[in-house]
Amino acid sequence: MISIPKGTKDMLPSEAHKWHFIEERARKTAKLFNIREIRTPTFEHTELFLRGVGDTTDIVGKEMYTFADKGGRSMTLKPEGTASVARAFIENGLINEPMPLKMYYFTSVFRYERPQAGRLREHHQFGIEYFGSKSPSADCEIIAVADTFFKKLGIDGLSLFINSIGCRACRPSYNEALKEYLWGNAQNLCPACRDRLERNPLRVLDCKEPGCSKLLEGAPKTTNHLCVECVEHFDRLREYLGAIGIEYCVNPRIVRGLDYYTKTVFEFTSSHLGAQSTVCGGGRYDDLIEQLWGKSVPGAGFGLGLERLLLILDSMERRISDRNYPELYVAPVGKDCLAFCLKLTQSLRQEGVKVETDHMERSLKAQLKYADKIRARFVAIVGSYEIEAGEATVRDMSRGGEQKVSFAKLKEYIKGTGLRRHIWRNF
């Protein structure tokens, strides 16, 4: 038996409606903010991620699905969404669009890691990217997009943490201060952190080893070493978040694992998730486009994990009902009526009625049983009597009543009696 690859999941028909629900709410949210969709390839030249995400990161260093194609080019399955969008922005001259340029995407993300609760080797993200604005109002709006989306889904128990990790101008001096502090106590650091100290000192900050955590309590904070510009940016972001009523908590320990972030970083965590509690993470990346292209264009965005979102919805026992039931089931009585029923079914579908009919050559009794299971609202029984009389015997499956309806008026009857149609449309 060939099994599914480690860390991947099938999306089965019985849970399709949950994904559709999430995707629809995401698209509606994006529309509210005037954000348009972009789609980029599943794989890119490896070089893009080396330059964009940064080769000191764990993602690039040990988690990428990299392979040589038949032409000998090194390709990599997207380990995150932003680099691809940045590449598309540059390559398609989107700099000439009116700024800011706001885009959203759904994408598969691939990382070679050990799976655990809320972590897969292929997962899916809803993400947004804003290009062209260096104003903290853009950071604020990005956070508002995520917040609005969560509210639309009816999710609670979320916490928003924000931080500023500075920019090219002030980060080096912070790194120095941090290194100096940590060097004095290096014997208390875990081996991984001792290594990080040289390569990427910022990363020590979010280590959860007890020893490191304790040491970090007295460590210098990024927010105390920011340059004037970064301080102002962070202050204004907080002011704007306050103005639109989004609650947040400043957490100086938040450092994202992607090198392109500057100034603002943030994450939403959920109490409903296990150890991997971050459901949405993002921030500002003012140097990313320049690193890839040479020209400087500021940007900011977030990535939001859809599997984790689904875990939250499940653990909240928030029922997402599947209302995509057939409006009508056409039940042929005997094989002789099949051709007639196929024709009837086909013409009803052309008129926009959701119809199902028999493909299992079941008895009438079994067909009614089946119609009940698939929750068809009506059943049209079509036997030789009905064909002769020119009208179907229509059974209302929730009430139990039966009525003769001429074939020509079936659609009218089904649609007209569908009292719930109005409610369905609002869903």
Added chain:
RNA sequence: GCGGAUAUAGCUUAGCUGGUUAAAGCGCCAGAUUGUGGCUCUGGAGACCGUGGGUUCGAGUCCCACUAUUCGCCCCA
């Protein structure tokens, strides 16, 4: 890459200190007379008990290895 836990039908599980044809519920299929669902009843299909080796007269049960799953570490959504 490193730890811990688990592995019996499609799903959830039972299987007592090793002992004959491995159970149950749900689900699936079919019937309970003549063309009618939900409830009930009856029957059926479906398991090389994760894989390989060992101990034993005898292994689903004990031992070892491997594999897979799962939770956690690192890191991330």
